[in-house]
Amino acid sequence: DAMVIQNPRYQVTQFGKPVTLSCSQTLNHNVMYWYQQKSSQAPKLLFHYYDKDFNNEADTPDNFQSRRPNTSFCFLDIRSPGLGDAAMYLCATSRGGSTNEKLFFGSGTQLSVL
Amino acid sequence: DQQVKQNSPSLSVQEGRISILNCDYTNSMFDYFLWYKKYPAEGPTFLISISSIKDKNEDGRFTVFLNKSAKHLSLHIVPSQPGDSAVYFCAAPVTSGGYQKVTFGTGTKLQVIP
Incomplete structure (x- = not known):
């Protein structure tokens, strides 16, 4: 089945230690989005790619970066994770x-910062 | 500024009864609305949508009603089943610069009691 796959499902990192989350898709969709969702809050759009064009939301912290090396993959890099x-x-x-x-959403990655 | 609001964080309903989930919005530019359903440890999945040119859209046990003058929509599930227990998000897209920015509500956790 065509789908959106996120790895890992759970990620634990230390305060300040860079971490990368990955997403892949077999849908051949042009647009890929990254949302952040905290408990009991609405999913918040961080940024998205339309093909290779990157669009950052105005309130997304500089600590968050993204890469899309090809149509299928997109990465979220958090340079210095805070609590x-x-x-x-x-x-x-x-x-x-x-x-x-x-x-179409992936299953998500739950990030913990120690 | 929460443009899409779901004021009931949770709802419990007996199996076989009707579930009514509510959503209010403030942005009069919204002309299309979607409901997503999210099970624990999974990503949201699309459930049903409605265009502002309609006041009702039905898909099996799920019906969404839109009251534009009140800026209110509701999702009805009849009859409710235990498998409907999930978090339901109301969402509204706005097209800007050739892409969609989707605003989500905070979600309502529905529990259907057998």
């Missing part, structure tokens, strides 16, 4: 090019 960065990170995709599209 406040502990959250569920959700990758999503959409076809792009039309309005009102549904998003």
